[in-house]
Amino acid sequence: MDARSHPIATAADEDTTDTLLLWVLVWSELAAFGILLVGFLVVGVIQAGAFAAARTHLDPLLAGINTLVLLTSGWQAALAARPRASLMQRRRALIGAALFGFAFVAIKLLEYSAEAGVAGDPQFASFFELYFLVTGFHLLHVVFGAFVLLIVAWRPKPGNVALITTLWHVIDLVWIVMFPLVYLV
Amino acid sequence: MTDRNPRQLFNTWLRLAGVVISGMALMAVAGPATLVIAVLLGLAVVKSRFVALDFMGLRQAPSALRVGLFIWPAALVLVAAAKLVLSTALFS
Numbered sequence: 001m002d003a004r005s006h007p008i009a010t011a012a013d014e015d016t017t018d019t020l021l022l023w024v025l026v027w028s029e030l031a032a033f034g035i036l037l038v039g040f041l042v043v044g045v046i047q048a049g050a051f052a053a054a055r056t057h058l059d060p061l062l063a064g065i066n067t068l069v070l071l072t073s074g075w076q077a078a079l080a081a082r083p084r085a086s087l088m089q090r091r092r093a094l095i096g097a098a099l100f101g102f103a104f105v106a107i108k109l110l111e112y113s114a115e116a117g118v119a120g121d122p123q124f125a126s127f128f129e130l131y132f133l134v135t136g137f138h139l140l141h142v143v144f145g146a147f148v149l150l151i152v153a154w155r156p157k158p159g160n161v162a163l164i165t166t167l168w169h170v171i172d173l174v175w176i177v178m179f180p181l182v183y184l185v
Numbered sequence: 186m187t188d189r190n191p192r193q194l195f196n197t198w199l200r201l202a203g204v205v206i207s208g209m210a211l212m213a214v215a216g217p218a219t220l221v222i223a224v225l226l227g228l229a230v231v232k233s234r235f236v237a238l239d240f241m242g243l244r245q246a247p248s249a250l251r252v253g254l255f256i257w258p259a260a261l262v263l264v265a266a267a268k269l270v271l272s273t274a275l276f277s
Contacts, residue, residue: 023250027253030257034257034260034261037261038261038264041264041265041268044268044272045268045271045272048272048275060209060212061209061213064205064208064209064212067205068202068205068206071198071201071202071205071232071236072198072202074236074240075194075195075197075198075201075240077240078187078189078194078197078239078240078241078242079191079194081187081242082187082189082190082191082194083188166241169236169237169240169241172236172240173233173236173237173254173257173258176229176232176233176236176258177229177233177257177258177261177262179229180222180225180226180229180262180265181261181265184212184217184222184225184226185222185226185265185268185269
């Protein structure tokens with residue numbers, strides 16, 4: 001029997017633009033970060049004094065600058081994800097998004113280097129353990145995501161661009177919420 | 186994928202940058218007072234909306250996705266606000 005006349009649709013005939021698994025991944029990331037942030041807030045209530053004292057050693061100005069850097073990176077990612085973007089525009093925007101991502105990492109490492117001195121103080125142990133866990137987990141996502149943006153810039157197929165830019169915006173979204181929760185509340 | 190054109194995306198970025206700089210200025214002028222922190226928490230939800238609707242392109246997406254991506258930051262901000270109120274009531 002000729003395959004083309006077969007009445008049953010094959011996998012190749014199916015819609016290849018379905019984003020179900022992308023959103024499953026997005027929500028698994030949001031759930032993981034949500035749990036970590038709620039944990040941070042709960043311990044912050046239990047050890048309110050130690051958390052308030054430890055927080056004075058953080059640098060909200062550098063974190064604010066990093067928010068601007070990551071939002072600029074997200075803007076570049078959105079430019080890359082436009083359906084009408086040319087191949088060169090897509091490549092340029094993806095590389096721009098990755099470079100701003102690496103700038104975020106550099107600023108965060110600078111911030112960590114200033115905090116490392118007080119992090120060993122037993123009085124602040126719980127705060128800095130959770131702080132490095134939550135922000136470090138996010139930082140690893142930025143490092144990994146920035147490398148993936150560069151790989152996708154090399155081969156900017158629309159499906160790959162949509163996937164990595166959506167995840168990149170989620171990393172952005174997490175930082176936007178994490179910043180006031182960790183540095184201020 | 187976003188349906189916005191480059192000009193619209195630039196305007197969104199400009200608004201986001203304005204919100205971030207306003208927040209930083211408010212913090213520098215007024216310090217970490219409870220009301221200031223409450224305003225900054227509200228601004229975090231506003232920024233999340235801009236990112237979800239314009240950068241992620243969810244304006245035309247199914248409402249479940251739009252609502253879900255509003256509930257996530259809003260719920261965390263509410264928990265943070267509750268913690269703020271609790272800490273202020275217990276330790277001030």
